[in-house]
Structures are given as structure tokens and as C-alpha cells.
Amino acid sequence: MNSVSRLALSAAAAIVVAAAAPVAAEPRSPWLGGSVVSVRGFSEDSGLPAGEYFDLGLFVEPFRLKFLNPSASVRSLIPQFPFRPGSSMIEFGVDIDLFSLRDHPLKGIMRQESALGPALAASWAFEPSRGIAAGTLCLTAHALRLRTGDARYNLLSPELLLDSGLNPSGWGLRLFEFSYFLF
Amino acid sequence: MIKTGKRAPFFLLCLLAPAAAMAAPEPGVSLGTWSFAGGGPGPGTYAYGGLSLGLSGRLELEALGVAEMTPSPGGDVIAGASLGLSVLGPRDSTYFNMLAELAFLQSVVTDGGPGLGPSYLMLRLSPLAIGTPYYGHRDRMFSIGVLYDIGADHFSAVWNVLIVSWYPF
Incomplete structure (x- = not known):
């Protein structure tokens, strides 16, 4: 495992640990997720x-912490243009909001x-037909995450991709990502 | 195939639109996504930016650019100009509106190399435009259009999930 892989794995582990840490934290959010x-x-x-x-x-964000606020999500990734439903992926992920600036x-x-x-x-994306082990680790930086009372808006979030052997395998870009609290 | 000389009016329009937008009242800045379905430069994600101005109560002109973001950032870039019509009412006072646009688009970077590539005509409908220049903000949602490749005589579709416009003045 090279140094980039070690660093990426450490970052992913830190995000997961930070997301799991405030299980009993307060204050609770008025929303659970959306x-x-x-x-x-x-x-x-x-x-x-x-x-x-x-x-x-779908995502859940049970807390409203000022620092290191965690959330988790499960998603499906569908290649829509060109439309290739056979190459769809499932993705499990955790997010950590580092801090929140109102001004x-x-x-x-x-x-x-x-x-x-x-x-x-940090998220793990895989094609169900290939099995969960043959997936891709995505490390994403949401530098432009804007939050309102009932939504989160992310713009131009870059991603580092690592293959199932945790070797860097490319990069990605989320043009936008909108999260709406529904429940 | 349109010859370069015949494209001159369109280029002039593309060049004049941003200058006019900055000089006229209610200049707007737009950002959004752009998806090509079955045509255009090729598969990938594309970002869209534009500068617009109001020509009359219902008409607006926009100079726009579309750039490939993945898999090769900047590998394909398209510039163009569009003429938009607010279908349901005046653009400044109709909070929920619908926008129909006719545009000329010109590839200016193709496969990573600058130069003139294919030219397109586009007819696009934004069925839901929420907000107005008066409020300083407008969102165009679920826009869908027909793209005609002039050289290849080929029709395809374009799709914009969201185009956000700001009117700072």
C-alpha cells in the first residue's frame, strides 16, 4: 500500500470514526433526514x-452539532446520459460537516x-452484480456546502477514487448535490 | 454545412450579448448543469454559464458557454447565444413563468483543441421558472430542448436539471 492509499484510508477511517462518535450527542436536530x-x-x-x-x-442527520456534525446516506448511482441501468451502483457513505459559518x-x-x-x-460504491467487495472508495470534499433550515446545497465537490485494493484510481466531480429534509 | 463567413452574424451576436448585458439594466448571471442526450460533443458532465439581459417585457438575450467537466475538463467547450421568451407573462412580474428559448451554439474547443467544430441550433423549453429579475433570483427547472447538429443533420436532446440566475443590479 503506497503513501497516498494510506493517507486516503486514514482519512476515510477518521471520517467514519468522527461520524460514529456523537451517538449520544445533543442537541438533536428537529429533522431526522430526507x-x-x-x-x-x-x-x-x-x-x-x-x-x-x-x-x-436517502440520508439521515440526527444531530445539530456546531462542529463535526455527522450524517449518513445510501444512494443509487445511475448512468443517465448515456442511460446504462446495468452499470448502476449502490453507495453507502458518511459525511462530516466540519463547522458552520452563518456570516x-x-x-x-x-x-x-x-x-x-x-x-x-467517505463512501463505498459498488455494482451489485460484482459484489460489495469489488467497489470504489470515494473521498469527497464539499468545500461549498450551503445549509438552510430544511436543505443542504453542495456545489462542485471534487472526489478522490480508490479501487478495492485502495490504490488511487481516478477522480470524480459532483456538479451539485442537494439534500432536502423530509422527515 | 455552414461556412465560416455565414457564421459571422452569430459570432457577432455571441460577442455583443455579454457586452450589452453589462450595459443594460437587469443584467443576469446564470449557472447550471447541461446534459447532452444522444448528440452534442459526447458523454460526460457539462456545466453551463450565461450572461443575460432583458430586451423587452417578455424577451431576453443570453450569451452562454457550456464546458465539459468530466471525464476531460475543458475537453469540449461550446459558446452561443439564445433568445428567450417568457411564455406566461412579463419576465419582471410573473413569479411562476415558463421560458422558451431559441439558441445558436458553436463548438469552440473540440477534443481538447481550440478551433471551430460543429454548430447547433437549439429549441429549449423551461417549464418551470421560479423568481424574477425584480427579486434578484430566478431558477429554471427541468428544461428540455431539441438540439440540431447543422453539419451532421442530426437531432438530439438537451436537458438542464437546474439553471440558477442572479440579477445583482
């Missing part, structure tokens, strides 16, 4: 089909009151 949708794509060397992926799923420079682009909450995320 739906998440994103549009994303991957680099040529990722081994994933070129095209646009539509990503739809931020991007306030002007939002209609509602918002907070800037940069986040890190």
Missing part, C-alpha cells in the same frame, strides 16, 4: 463509464438565510 440528489461524473482513468450519473438516495461570503447567492458548512465525506 432525500439527496446529485449529478456527478468521473475521470477517464477511473474505469467507470464516461457520462453523467444521476445519484438519488459567510456566499450569502448573496441564496434566497434564504444560509450557513456555509464545509464537509468531508
Whole structure:
């Protein structure tokens, strides 16, 4: 395992541990979770089909912590243009909001009151037909995560991809990712 | 196939639109996604940006650019201009509107190399446009269009999940 893999694995482990740590934390959020949708794509060397992926799923965010606020999600990634449902993937992930800034420079682009909450995320994506072990680890930086009372908006989130041997296998980009609290 | 000389008016329009947008009242800045289905430069994710201005109560002009983000960032870039019509009412006072647009698009970077590539005509409908320049913000959702490749005589579809526009002045 090379140093990049070790670093990536350490980052993923840190995100998972940080997400699991505040199990009994307060305050609780008035929302438990909702739906998440994103549009994303991957680099040529990722081994994933070129095209646009539509990503739809559910997330839970049980706490409302000012620092290191965790959430988890399960999603399906469907290549929509070109449409290849046979190459769809399932993805399990955890996110950690590092902090939340109410007074931020991007306030002007939002209609509602918002907070800037940069986040890190780790997820495991795999094609069900190949088995969960033959997947891809995605480490995502949500530098532009804007939160409102009932939604999260992520813009231009880059991803580092590692194959099942935890070797770097390319990169990805989430053009946008919107999460709406529903329950 | 359209010859370069015949494209000149369209280029002039593309160049004038952003300049006019900055000079006119209610200039707008737009960002969004752009999906090509069955045509255009090829599979990938694309980002869309535009500068717009109101020409009249219902008409608007937008200079736009579409750039490949994955798998090869900047590998294909398209520039163009569109003329939009607010279908349900004046653009400044109709909070829930519908927008129909006719556009000329020109590939200016193809497979990573600058130069003129295919040209397209596009007819697009944004069935849900929420907000107005008066409120400083407008979202166009679920826009769908027909793209005609002029050189290849081929029709395909375009799709924009969301286009967000800001009107800062």
C-alpha cells in the first residue's frame, strides 16, 4: 500500500470514526433526514463509464452539532446520459460537516438565510452484480456546502477514487448535490 | 454545412450579448448543469454559464458557454447565444413563468483543441421558472430542448436539471 492509499484510508477511517462518535450527542436536530440528489461524473482513468450519473438516495442527520456534525446516506448511482441501468451502483457513505459559518461570503447567492458548512465525506460504491467487495472508495470534499433550515446545497465537490485494493484510481466531480429534509 | 463567413452574424451576436448585458439594466448571471442526450460533443458532465439581459417585457438575450467537466475538463467547450421568451407573462412580474428559448451554439474547443467544430441550433423549453429579475433570483427547472447538429443533420436532446440566475443590479 503506497503513501497516498494510506493517507486516503486514514482519512476515510477518521471520517467514519468522527461520524460514529456523537451517538449520544445533543442537541438533536428537529429533522431526522430526507432525500439527496446529485449529478456527478468521473475521470477517464477511473474505469467507470464516461457520462453523467444521476445519484438519488436517502440520508439521515440526527444531530445539530456546531462542529463535526455527522450524517449518513445510501444512494443509487445511475448512468443517465448515456442511460446504462446495468452499470448502476449502490453507495453507502458518511459525511462530516466540519463547522458552520452563518456570516459567510456566499450569502448573496441564496434566497434564504444560509450557513456555509464545509464537509468531508467517505463512501463505498459498488455494482451489485460484482459484489460489495469489488467497489470504489470515494473521498469527497464539499468545500461549498450551503445549509438552510430544511436543505443542504453542495456545489462542485471534487472526489478522490480508490479501487478495492485502495490504490488511487481516478477522480470524480459532483456538479451539485442537494439534500432536502423530509422527515 | 455552414461556412465560416455565414457564421459571422452569430459570432457577432455571441460577442455583443455579454457586452450589452453589462450595459443594460437587469443584467443576469446564470449557472447550471447541461446534459447532452444522444448528440452534442459526447458523454460526460457539462456545466453551463450565461450572461443575460432583458430586451423587452417578455424577451431576453443570453450569451452562454457550456464546458465539459468530466471525464476531460475543458475537453469540449461550446459558446452561443439564445433568445428567450417568457411564455406566461412579463419576465419582471410573473413569479411562476415558463421560458422558451431559441439558441445558436458553436463548438469552440473540440477534443481538447481550440478551433471551430460543429454548430447547433437549439429549441429549449423551461417549464418551470421560479423568481424574477425584480427579486434578484430566478431558477429554471427541468428544461428540455431539441438540439440540431447543422453539419451532421442530426437531432438530439438537451436537458438542464437546474439553471440558477442572479440579477445583482
